[in-house]
Amino acid sequence: DQQVKQNSPSLSVQEGRISILNCDYTNSMFDYFLWYKKYPAEGPTFLISISSIKDKNEDGRFTVFLNKSAKHLSLHIVPSQPGDSAVYFCAADSGTYKYIFGTGTRLKVLA
Amino acid sequence: NAGVTQTPKFQVLKTGQSMTLQCAQDMNHEYMSWYRQDPGMGLRLIHYSVGAGITDQGEVPNGYNVSRSTTEDFPLRLLSAAPSQTSVYFCASSSAVGLPENEQFFGPGTRLTVL
Numbered sequence: 135d136q137q138v139k140q141n142s143p144s145l146s147v148q149e150g151r152i153s154i155l156n157c158d159y160t161n162s163m164f165d166y167f168l169w170y171k172k173y174p175a176e177g178p179t180f181l182i183s184i185s186s187i188k189d190k191n192e193d194g195r196f197t198v199f200l201n202k203s204a205k206h207l208s209l210h211i212v213p214s215q216p217g218d219s220a221v222y223f224c225a226a227d228s229g230t231y232k233y234i235f236g237t238g239t240r241l242k243v244l245a
Numbered sequence: 246n247a248g249v250t251q252t253p254k255f256q257v258l259k260t261g262q263s264m265t266l267q268c269a270q271d272m273n274h275e276y277m278s279w280y281r282q283d284p285g286m287g288l289r290l291i292h293y294s295v296g297a298g299i300t301d302q303g304e305v306p307n308g309y310n311v312s313r314s315t316t317e318d319f320p321l322r323l324l325s326a327a328p329s330q331t332s333v334y335f336c337a338s339s340s341a342v343g344l345p346e347n348e349q350f351f352g353p354g355t356r357l358t359v360l
Contacts, residue, residue: 138287166345177249177335177351178288185346223287227345231276231295232303237287 137161138226140236148244153211155239157224160205164226164234169198169209171220172238178223182209214243247271251336251352258326258359266321266355268336276339277319278303278349279311281332288335294319295342326359333357 139158147153157167165186170178184191184198184207191198197210211218221238252267270277278293280303290303294313308330310322319338323330333356337349 140287168346168348170351175354177337177353178349179351180348183346183348225288229345231278231293231341231345232301233278233290233349234304235280235287235289237285 135160136237137164138224138234138236140222140224140239142239143237144240144242146242146244147214149216150213153209153214153218153241153243155209155211155222155224155241157207157209157236158205159207159226161226161228161234162205163228165229166227167198167200167207168225168227168233169196170223170225170235171218172223173220181222211241214241216243216245219243249336249338249350249352251334251355253355254353256355256357258323258357260327260359262326264323264326266323266334266336266357268319268321268352269317270319270338270350271317272338272340272350273316274338274340274350275316275342276349277313278337278339279309279319279321280335280337281305281330282335282354283332291321291334323357328359331357331359 168183169181172178279291280288292311339349341347
């Protein structure tokens with residue numbers, strides 16, 4: 135039973151355009167959501183997070199939107215750069231520190 | 246400041262052997278965790294700790310033991326290795342206690358193969 139789903143295994147975007155990565159969850163107890171980026175043969179690195187008291191959080195080129203009623207969050211990257219090519223994971227937690235990760239979306243930014 | 250370090254980087258075991266994956270952090274983080282990453286499965290939490298002397302099970306704890314005797318170290322023990330434990334293992338640490346939205350810092354990973 136996948137509590138955090140990233141239904142798009144891969145996404146290709148032209149350099150300079152917007153990348154939108156989506157994440158759905160089923161557990162209404164999740165209150166904290168985080169996005170990580172992972173390059174091959176490296177550990178994941180943190181990008182941005184949001185708690186359920188907000189519906190948007192922004193950090194430079196990265197914005198996360200949270201729609202609690204739809205149990206959906208999305209990560210927007212604007213403008214996309216070739217260095218953004220990586221696998222992106224969303225993760226969720228209900229305050230128990232038992233983070234549940236999605237299966238990841240591979241983003242390819244085309245130059 | 247080394248961040249999160251993991252040893253070894255690679256390991257091959259035979260079925261039934263035991264071993265310990267080492268993890269250390271120098272950021273004085275209370276929270277530490279172990280994940281495994283398998284193809285198509287994302288990262289799955291094995292065990293975690295919210296401070297020295299406190300550990301708890303994650304999503305996939307069977308076949309693994311942990312202990313947390315110091316803030317810095319969080320070793321993961323495989324008791325009797327099985328081929329199903331072939332995976333890439335990541336250790337992470339965070340100042341997330343009380344602030345679950347805080348970032349976790351991940352180590353570079355240990356690639357384990359069990360024959």
